[in-house]
Amino acid sequence: MDQFDRAQEFEARYRDGAIACVLAAVPTGPGTTHCIECGEPIPEARRQAVPGCTLCVTCQAQMEETP
Template identity: 50%
Template structure:
């Protein structure tokens, strides 16, 4: 018999799975990455450039995404 804790865990897992699926469904940037950030002109680390389609450094991208909300 499932108790309240088991039901809570199942609900949490379902919500986590939905959140992950929503993130994976978002379009990913594609194409060539910039070597300098579009906003601050600082170099973008090579590991980040390897993702493809990167235009901004992490701090500038964070600010950009927060501005969209």
């Protein structure tokens, strides 16, 4: 095994660990029927597409824009 093989092995372990961390942080479950920020109903289609969501599309977009 040369240094390139070791580097590829290290990169694969690092990548797999990073993916596992992101997946562990993804919400699951039913979520909420109303946005926790503005109180507006969250459409059923969004709740099915994004399991565990707690924000409506508008509030989610605002949260993602805020640094």
